[in-house]
Amino acid sequence: MLKKLYLVGGLLVALPGLVLANTQPLHSFIDHLKSYSAEFVQEREEDAFFRVERAKGTFDLDRPGKMRWDYHSPEEQHIIVDGSHLWVYDLELDQVSVRPIADIQGDIPLAWLLFDEPVEKAYRIIPAGNRNNMTWYNLQPRSATYFQSIEIGLRDGVMQEVWMYQSADNITKVKFKNIRLNEGVSPRAFQFTPPQGADVVGRM
Known part of the structure; x- marks a missing residue:
């Protein structure tokens, strides 16, 4: 998920035991x-025109x-992590x-998952x-x-939304629906070969 994305910083003062208890649902997930x-809807505010840029698609992990x-x-675009490389096909x-x-790896917003x-x-x-x-957690x-930070929203112990902050006023919000958990994904979904004639940039 490398579209422009993120969360504002926060301050927490608590005993270690309390922090552990509060973060347990995220760890359990x-x-x-x-x-x-899942299917997703992604929204990002365009500050200059006060408009919302919206995209739809599917996500597999x-x-x-x-x-x-x-x-x-x-617009159609595919982002694939095959275990060793990240591919982006526009x-x-x-x-x-x-x-x-x-x-x-550190620049992939869902690397924590x-x-x-x-x-x-x-x-x-x-x-x-x-x-x-939803119960929310901020990852800094x-x-x-x-990106500055990421927020994850859980409902019934399952990830429902991810908000990604590049700044306080540059936020990409992703909402998931029709979620299928631990049902397996075909290995072919993560195999990618550049189409013939496509311009390939980067390194293997």
């Missing part, structure tokens, strides 16, 4: 997740290390970008309260990345 498939993020409208430009995951390493290794977790019938990167 991550620990028990094997695969996740197979842990660890495989993800597919397909935009179906308004059909309008007929261009494929490819990068080794090792080079860009995609890989097996403890989420606290790369993020500080801050409980962000309840709203819209421990090292510099292009």
Whole structure:
């Protein structure tokens, strides 16, 4: 999910035991997740014109290390993590970008969910309260990345929304529906070969 995205910073003062209790639902969701498939609607505010840019598509994840993020409208684009590389195929430009995951793992907004390493290794977790019938958590990167933070909304222990903050007024909001949890995803979904004639940029 490399579209422009993120959360504003927060401040938490609490005993370690209280923090552990407050973050347990997020940890439980991550620990028990094997695969996740859903449709999504993505919205991003365009500050200059006070308009909302909206996109729709599908999302598939197979842990660890495989993800597919397909935009179906308004323009078709495919983002695929095959376990070792990240591929971005823009059909309008007929261009494929490819990068080794090792080079860009920290810049993948869903890296905290995609890989097996403890989420606290790369993020500080801050409980962000309840709203819209969801329990929210703020993930703040421990090292510099292009986004400031990420918010995750859980309902009944399942991820329903992800908000990604590049700044306080540059926020990409993703809402999932028709969620299928731990039903498995075909390995073919994460296989990608650049179409013949497409311009390929990057490195393997």
